[in-house]
Amino acid sequence: MLISSLFMRMSLTTHSFLSSFHSHLCFVISSFQMQFMLLFSRQGKLRLQKWYVPLSDKEKKKITRELVQTVLARKPKMCSFLEWRDLKIVYKRYASLYFCCATEGQDNELITLEIIHRYVELLDKYFGSVCELDIIFNFEKAYFILDEFLLGGEAQETSKKNVLKAIEQADLLQEVRGLTILMRRQTQTHVYTSRLPQTSQSC
């Protein structure tokens, strides 16, 4: 009796060791890191994509297609979070653009939502009342800003001032800078281009 209970006990501990060993390793792999970020229009056109995990082109295309479909099918009053495969998708619509981020299940979804919002604020500050066209025609700028804000899937710098300072410094060297400014002014004066609403915080 005693021996058999001992045996059970023992196998119990052996196993717990092993499984915790595994979960320990899994932990190394899993982090709070963002997996990818997609920007797409209401028509489903991709405007920006940033992948923080290595995936093949085929997988990326498949994910993008499925995800755009799923998100576009959702009604406006629905939750901004979405479970998709084993990922947690956080999305938000600003005017005609959808911003969509994927994180691992255990992350805090609200903070991801606010990361999106901060990125929009940064774009807004840089382009001056940003609209979808700014991002279409200057997508490389949008990428530069994103890279200053998020690096390797983690928030790098959350101070708006510092992010923009870094971008402007690099921009200073641009020969065609005059053009950029001119272009930005044009966008500002244009009545039809809508602003991405930044104050709305409806969930």
Added chain:
Amino acid sequence: MSDVVEKTLTALPSLLSLDSQPGSAKLSTNSKLGSLIRGITELTSKHEEEKLIQRELSSIKEQVSSPNTTMRQMKELMVRTIYCEMLGYEATFSYIHAIKLAQQGNVLEKRVGYLAVSLFLNESHELLLLLVNTVLKDLQSTNLIEVCMALTVVSQMFPKDMIPAILPLVEEKLNHSKEIIRRKAVLALYKFYLIAPNQVQHIHNRFRKALCDKDPGVMSASLHIYLQLIQENPESYKDLTASFVTILKQVVAGKLPMDFNYHSVPAPWLQIQLLRILSLLGKSDQSTSEVMYEILDESLRRAEMNHNITYAILYECVKCIYTIHPKSELLEKAAKVIGNFVLSQRINLKYLGLKALTYVVHQDPRLALQHQMTIIECLDHPDVIIKRETLELLFRITNDQNVTVIVEKMLDFMSINKEDHTTADLVGKVAELAEKYAPDNEWFVETMNTVFSVGGDTLQPDIPNSFLKLLSEGFDDEEENKKLRLFAVNSYISLLQGEPSKLPQRFLQAICWVLGEYSHLREDVEPDLVLRLLVKLLNIKSTSSETKSWILMAMTKLCSGGAPLSVPLEVSETYSSSMDTMLRQRAQELQYLSQNPELQARVLPRGVSQEPMEVDSSLSFLDGFVSEALAAGAAPYKPPHQRQEELSRSKALSLEPYGLSLPISMSSCSIADRQSPTLLSVSSGLSGDRTDHSHKGGSTTLKLDGVRRVWGKEGYLAQRESAEETAPVEAPSPLQPLVQQGDGDASYSQTPTPIPECEQEKQQLASSLFVGLASQSSVCLMGKSEQTSQRFRRKLKDPAASFPSSTQNPLVSPPSSVGHLLLDSSISSDLISSPEQTHLSSVDLTVANGEVELPDRDMKGIKSTLLREDSALAAGSSPHEELDRPKDSCLTSHLPAELSGLPHSEITPLCTSPSLDLSSCHVQKDDSLVLLVFMKSSSDYDIQQIQVQVTCEELEVSCVCDSPVEELKSHGVVVCQYFLTVKSPSVYFVLSGMMSHQIPDNSLQETQFSHRIPLTSFLRPLRLSTEEYGTMWLAFSHDTKQNLPLMMDAEEPLTATLKVLKDKLQLHVVEIIGNEGIVACCLRQDQPCLLHCRVHAGMLAVWLRSPIPELPDCLLYHCQRALQES
């Protein structure tokens, strides 16, 4: 807002097409990108777009490869290529040009080049190697922007093998005067840490410096690294707790520069990161947790603004409060926050509230009760995600009383859900619940039927396996078993009589097995009927050949009772000429056995209980055949690795001192592509390699335990006691009647206002969902809980009593089942599929496993302690950390005289009972290891009849004196000695023990404990000459290869590294010649292990060999650790 959208939409086409408008003119005509975009917008069909882009791409291709293209043009081309790629068109030709642009362009062009590289390539792309030089150059540049760009690209992707090349430069940047460079350098190191942790081991104290950086940006970047480090090993960073708390205090108090504020909340991202770190540090550690109570309270208080960001912080606070050592005051506040979330009208908050509830519900079931009505509303929420999360919550609170309702809800959800991943997940959960809490047979079988048909072929393979196992092993009650089996047979016969073509293959396989085994239980059904049903199944086109062989197997079993033989004969004739060898084999068996009832009865005994089968895995019955073949001149069998080695030996001239040459591939062999022999043996199954016998045993046992089970045997009910102890439930008023329902209907009738009908429905649902959660009252209500909960629990059996189909007889099992079951369930559990973990699984297999189920929480608890070497933990109760050090030091004086001169490990507490403290340490003798158990009385009276038993599967434990200690004087100390020798190696040996003693009132008190000893304690140097080493090397058959980090900073890296190994692991360095070294060690004299080390490409390529199968892998693990730590 919709106005705005409409305006944008109407504006878009006009902007793009009408040149008269000023803005669009600038946008579209001035750049080629603009015209490309405009061109695309004007198109009407996808086909046209494709044509246009192809045209564009070929023109780009032409231009990029032309020598006359300037870098400036190249930059513009690259932007267009990025755009095309984003639209989904491949432009692989441009990748090399992107790298060229990053290399040769001026700062601006470089920027686009780097961007293109980071978008086009991923970590494993081979072209990335070409970037290394550019990065190196830019890191050394005097232009800050170039340095920034290089660091940015490095933190996103960098070839793992090339990290050493740039590491010193990145490290240097930690001292840069510009904070942006420091910040990026920290993040680059973080990236390195993620992809190659051992490369940055040596700069840990640099991280501390980054944490103290005066720039908040640098400091918060360093937190990413700390979060990772602490996740892996919270123990070593406890000293930083106070610093993190101070930082958080300052942040919360708004001491950071204003521009870190986000919607007037100070640095929320930083706060959240810190809260995560604190929760990891405070987990099951009271003293550390106490340090943070104040700041957590403060954070909760400050976060009162009505904004998403404050809710995000609150959520993190709540998680932290529930993770660390509990404090009732804070828990109360946290519960209130969760309540606010759940009750919120905002759907995002509601979702997060449910998620938090799911997280905390096992600690505090009352919370679920408080919000039961909300939860029920959420079940019918129009948004799927809310429903899904609610089900997750319900899954956590399932017990044997509410299981039927909850499972029903889950199945309902599955019927509307279309997403495979969710279905697979939920199906697994339903199966788990059904197995654990099924109230009766009918329900169980029917639920499992639904699971099989809904789950289809996305089903986890372990679900049918464990279902069949449950049927075959049954429970203690024979009568019950028979009923269950009979019910399953009935249900399956009627299913097959319906439309079996719609059923998934896995389900059909399970049905076939059940019918084959148990259809005889139903006496009124002729085997002929079942046979005909099976034939019908065989003739369905969609039936896979795997299923077909299950069908044939079932037929073989059915034919025993002297049934008419026409059907099986026909069938076997058809399939004995099948192209599928497996099917042919089955058909032959069917034919032969159905004609030979005697043999049939011997091979397939019916009604015999599932005694463990003796499986002759060494295939000794083939010995005669083998010796015949050998006599006839056949070559003797050689295991694959031996063959390979001979092959390589014959190829090259041997220049090695002991006559072997390393295959060239070894240098490039890394953790990922390493194939350990242990694994090979398992996957090759019956390859006949006899030495691997033990592993097969290991693997069968492994597959048997429900690895996925995070819940203990007791299920949710285990929590009931704590629920009872807690104060009366404070439910919102409409729920009052419900909670009291158990006490009688009186309170129900007292409710003043009549409840509307739908409300009533909901309340009924609530009472069925939350029954058994709160108080005894509801338990009494159902009464029968205890008995039923027993029913479907698996008997704890010897793990070797294996699984249903293949145990009975190797011949009986369907062809695939040996391979299939073994592979699918034992190995597939993510171990083999992911290359990073390959070496782990082999370590894993060396340890025999029992049938184990541990509640999730326990495992987490143990995890932290496991990370420490030699940590002791008292099983069943929380580790006793209050045992203070001074006690230990006084124990040292009790070391037996003959052992006192030898090195001994730190004395660690084992367990404590009210009157007795147990501690232990081990002493290394030359030929064995001695475990000392110190028993220290802490009571005022004498303790009698103390008995301590220690066992371990992998160790031989012999006690110096077996008789119990008769008497222990008050506050005295007694020492027990145990000699330990290794039976089969393992990375760690877990000794489990049981201490019993009599307390004054003569009752016997028992306490269990466990103690962990690493393999290293058993290692002894093996002193050999090089010649002896050479002969031994060739004689050993089990080997493992891997690359380990080298101590690069030492003058002679090889010597330094080997010295570390020698010192830490007690190895004997036989000889070092040039860049190679040979090392030897042993466990006992007859358990040697040889290591061959070679410096290659900045790494130490180690090749281990031993006659003991598990030893190389285990030793490798410790070598890795030893080098990482140093």
